[in-house]
Amino acid sequence: MNKVILLNKRPHGKPVLSDFKIINEEVPTAKDGEVLLKTLFVSVDPYLRGRMNDAKSYAPPFELNKPMQSGIIAEVIESKHGDFKKGDFVSGMLGWKEYQTSNGQYLQKVDGSDTKLSSYLGILGMTGLTAYLGLTEIGMPKKGETLVVSGAGGAVGTVVGQIGKILGCKVVGITGSDEKVALLKSTFKFDQAINYKTTTDIKEAVKSACPEGVDIYFDNVGGEISDAVLANINKYARLPVCGAISLYNETKVPLGPRLQPILLTKSATMRGFIIGDFSEKFPAALKQLTSWLKDDKITFSETIVEGFDHIPQAFLDLFEGKNQGKMIVKI
Ligand SMILES: NC(=O)c1ccc[n+]([C@@H]2O[C@H](COP(=O)([O-])OP(=O)(O)OC[C@H]3O[C@@H](n4cnc5c(N)ncnc54)[C@H](OP(=O)(O)O)[C@@H]3O)[C@@H](O)[C@H]2O)c1
Structure with missing residues (x-):
């Protein structure tokens, strides 16, 4: 059967x-x-x-x-x-x-x-493509910038952080356990990681982990974690909105801070990202991911x-x- x-x-x-x-x-x-x-x-x-x-x-x-x-x-x-x-x-x-x-x-x-x-x-499927294309096409990271990733210990997040490091960023992850915090720093070479479940003030935690502010916020979760990161963005920040898992099960989406003044005063760009919109770039992205994997520059x-x-x-x-x-x- x-x-x-x-x-x-x-x-x-x-x-x-x-x-x-x-x-x-x-x-x-x-x-x-x-x-x-x-x-x-x-x-x-x-x-x-x-x-x-x-x-x-x-x-x-x-x-x-x-x-x-x-x-x-x-x-x-x-x-x-x-x-x-x-x-x-x-x-x-x-x-x-x-x-x-x-x-x-x-x-x-x-x-x-x-x-x-x-x-x-x-890493060689939707996850890797989402991480690579979401970060490079919308996040547009530059050497020396600070990248914050939420959902950092998951499939997409672990890859985003590693690509950020390869491209010369300082990388800070936000995740839900001390075990994942340790894994992000040891295996995936994040500079810092925050446990959002035990941190009482995420906004302050992000501020202290990112003394030079946040240039790129790769958002996998939405909600209060993202509100806290948004309060720390720099001028010309880029914010790929990849996912909003903290809100997927809500029957009424809770109201957060109004985003317009933050985006306006920081000349920031927040853009929704759907992997299917980038299909013509899949072959080149897969080639890059495969090469990094072969050269042990990236792991999963x-x-x-x-x-x-x-x-x-x-x-x-x-x-x-x-x-x-x-x-x-x-x-
Ligand atoms: N736009 C696209 O084309 C595209 C493509 C693929 C994935 N995505 C999105 O990207 C995100 C990550 O996907 P994935 O496949 O890599 O999943 P994943 O991160 O491997 O798994 C989901 C993780 O989300 C975290 N989480 C669950 N509930 C949460 C909450 N209420 N607040 C904060 N974090 C929570 C959990 O980790 P913790 O222990 O950290 O809580 C969990 O391990 C998802 O939002 C997904 O929908 C988008």
């Missing part, structure tokens, strides 16, 4: 396990022009929360009683498609299913001989959860900060 995970209910506020349903289906067979895929690794990502709402956004909502989807690495176990053979590994936006067929559209072959296959869901960490049935829980755990680096489910 073939296990499949459906969207069972649309969450109100924080998602819960009963918003998902696991069912059993027959394993499908590949028709002419199709491949049969076996799922190996599943990416769980904060943005999937938005797709569980019935609301228009940059990605269409998931349908009730239909399979959830995300970035997946799979093995071709049967091929009736000229471009793929049995044993190939592929990456694509696929359903939360143990087995599924595909006509090959949007599937990319991946090669696990030089790097872990799962890295195509992280993964939190691997095992077992198909645990995909929903791994997704929920993102909102509790249970991951370090990229959260991935190994099937």
Whole structure:
């Protein structure tokens, strides 16, 4: 049989396990022009929360009683498609299913001989591209500037900080545990890191970590953490708005400080960033990331959860900060 995970209910506020349903289906067979895929690794990502709402956004909502989807690495176990053979590994936006067929559209072959296959869901996938393009295209870092990254201990954040260091910035991370603070400074070479859960005054903590002010704020979380960073920005600061995880489960978005006077008086630029808008730059960005990885200039960490049935829980755990680096489910 073939296990499949459906969207069972649309969450109100924080998602819960009963918003998902696991069912059993027959394993499908590949028709002419199709491949049969076996799922190996599943990416769980904060943005999937938005797709569980019935609301228009940059990605269409998931349908009730239909399979959830995300970035997946799979093995071709049967091929009736000229471009793929049995044993190939592929990456694509696929359903939360143990087995599924595909006509090959949007599937990319991946090669696990030089790097872990799962890295195509992280540093060599959407995560790395988001970090690299969000920082370089909107953050536009210059040597000697101060870069602050929120969500710093997660998939995108750990990569942003390292790229900031490569490009000559002073890098300060904001994250949710002392363990992640230590990891940011040791493994990922951040200059400083702040635990937002134990710091009583984040605005003061940012001020003291950034005595020369903040030139770039790579925002993964929004909300009060971002309010505190915004109070410390320099003239001509750039603020790529990559994510707002602290607000994804809010039923009523809380009001923060009005941003216009801050942006105006600092001649600052705040810009929303959606990775799909930069697709023509993916090949060059991947080339750069691959080269840094090969030269040991950059590294990555993964939190691997095992077992198909645990995909929903791994997704929920993102909102509790249970991951370090990229959260991935190994099937
Ligand atoms: N715009 C785009 O194209 C794009 C693409 C990819 C990702 N994103 C966004 O980028 C952000 C990071 O994504 P990711 O895949 O790298 O996820 P991630 O950072 O690996 O995982 C989410 C992390 O968010 C933190 N978090 C959870 N609730 C929080 C809260 N209330 N306040 C502050 N931090 C909280 C947790 O770490 P702590 O322990 O630090 O709390 C958790 O580990 C997300 O907002 C995501 O939506 C955007």
